[in-house]
Amino acid sequence: MHKLLQDSPGEKIMLLGNEAIARGAVEAGVAFATTYPGTPSSEISLNLFQMSRETDLYFEYSTNEKVALEVAAAAANSGLRTFCMMKHVGINVAADPLMTLAYVGVTAGMVILSADDPAMFSSQNEQDNRYYAKFGGLPMLEPSSVAEAKDMIKAAFDLSETLKQPVLLRTTTRINHSNAFVTFGEITPRKTKGHFVRDPQRCVTVPAVSRGLHVKLLEKLQKAGQLSETSAFNLIQGEGPLGIIANGVSFYYAADAVKDLGLEDRAKILRMGFSNPMPEKMIKDFLAGCERVLVVEEGEPFMEEAVKAFAQEVGIVIPIKGKSDDLFSRLFEYDPAMVREKMAAFFNVAYTPGPAVDTSDIPEIPMRPPNLCSGCSHRATFYEIKQAAKDMDVICPTDIGCYTLGFLPPLSTGDFVICMGSSVSSSCGFSKATDQKVVSFIGDSTFFHSGITGLVNAVFNNHNFTLVILENDITAMTGHQPHPGVDMELFGLSGHGRINIEKLVRALGVQHVSVIKPFKVQKSIDTIKEALAFKGVSVIISQEPCALYTKSLKLKTARPFVVSSKCVDHKDCITTIACPSFYLDADNRVAIDANTCVGCAVCAQICPENAIRPLKK
């Protein structure tokens, strides 16, 4: 049995934040869950996917976040408790249904989870999605710890049903990827079959209906505001004239700092856990007893600006500060030491930081960024494209996935990335705006997510570029989730359809379509040259399963390679493809780590001396 399905209330177990959230959803009786995977949310859906295989919980990996939210919206309007989760930028993709679903509402509990990523551990931006709650008029909850995240999701479902409104649960990476002990609660039985009751005056958003719905949305928000005033998630800790307002993980940083600075008798903290709508009266009362107030929140001054506005309304003129040059930044994530230092400065408390770690006598350690894996087929494809296009002035728009790492030297292939699917559409723009050759890259999962519409645009508007679809049969970067082109039998599941990318591309009317097997180096280069010479839209599909996934399924037996005595030590292999299995031995000569080499043989094909050979068993 899946560890999160155990019906053992009171049991204490160590869980990752995302596991705790998945468990919370199960305890809340969630019956229907949809997602598109994205860090830092991925383990929530992974656990729900696993649990759905053992229970009648419905779970699906949807094609993208917009689709996931629309699928979920229907379930939540058919009377099922529904959970839709995604990373913060996923909400941008889902923003269109989100804004209007806020008008329509739901008939059963619906929670939409936004996993924000301050400091961008694994994201292209660090947008603060609390504004989506304000923007759309959705109630929002924000946990401060792993254990609270589990309990909060249950409360979020109840809140959603009280208001008949989807609730936004906003986490940050430090919650999603922290470990802590969590106590299991009761599991609410799931209701897995619903019934849709027609209600066109609520569900068909033509202008005449929507005008009425906006009025209702504001009424719901007002009711939500009253609930926020009395919510246990908005709490005040301590007392005294020094005020602190904090949310999320910053709350514990602030609480630790109060203790460390000896301010327990002089400071009180208002922790905002139900943060849209904010508890206006509670905040005004809190401010009335303060000499000065510090707002501690990662990201944008979301609470700070609201608190200042509340203060203005009641004529309170005390210093209220958060983001400023000498206090908190809008950049990146916070840490306990930084919060303590800023708090000491703002409250004018004598504070001697522990002996600062002076690292000036330690040599700087070079950055070690992530890299394409040993035997990654993307490396071969990038090398082959570079060879085929070596005399051309090429722009390489790329996309979101492992292959974004191709921009790193020595492959250095990747010139423009803004969001999922942008490789294809931006190629349209580059090919019209310049005379440069455009070769763009997109993974199979990303192509399904949002690359198809760009390709339709390219064919319709007769653009001129080559799109390389990297078909590795899995959503690799986020931890090997399926996508519509995957053989679900490999997951032991039957009854799924499977979309063939080549047929799809041909059906869209692309005139020049070719398929390469990237581990056949010369043949691939020859095929790529033909595609590059075509005027119009050409698509190259590079087919090779993800090496890491293949390894985990033990689908192939690795046959490692070795460097023979024919090596003349020019190190071309390292300087052109830089597979992480290469290392320099004690004599400073290239060697191959037999434990990590998967035997793709790409290096053997590019070595001019034929010095790289399979290891004899």
Add this chain to the structure above:
Amino acid sequence: MKTCNFVLSGLGGQGILFMTKILAQTALNKGYNILGAETHGMAQRGGSVVSHLKIGDAGSSLIRAGAGDFLISMDAAEAYRFLPWVRPGGMVFVNGSNDRFPDERVTPFLAEHHITCFAMEAGKTALELGAPRSTNLAMVAFFSAFGQGPLEAEALRTTVEAASPDSVKQINLKIFDVCHDEGRKLC
């Protein structure tokens, strides 16, 4: 109990998270509270990975620079990178050669902060015993030999036994014992 802070570092794919789990589960078995923070996502593709684990009652999971009691690193370069997280008087355990670690360029820093370092070629040992992927628990075993912190060797070994799948249980315990004994020699 004063919080005991572990900083665990290495490269994506080396099992830093499993190492964290062994320490955290052992703490739970002994009735301690824990809080941990990890890096995921892109970092799994061979990049630098760090995990913070606090044993004891703490509010926030992040360990600040200069506050780590122990740094256990799967890789020498990743040990150097996280040295600033070790508190004065703290200890460093690294998967590497005693002849080469620590590099002379950091010895003044270590001496000034009274930080002691112990290296063992845990990866090599795990490989020789047939399970190179168990280098992470080899490092836990090496650490356990020094009797430092609230988690005893026997308790850690019990967790390793419980957490290992049957197919590698015996080999993991063998690796644990060999690496523990290697550590004892340095005590």
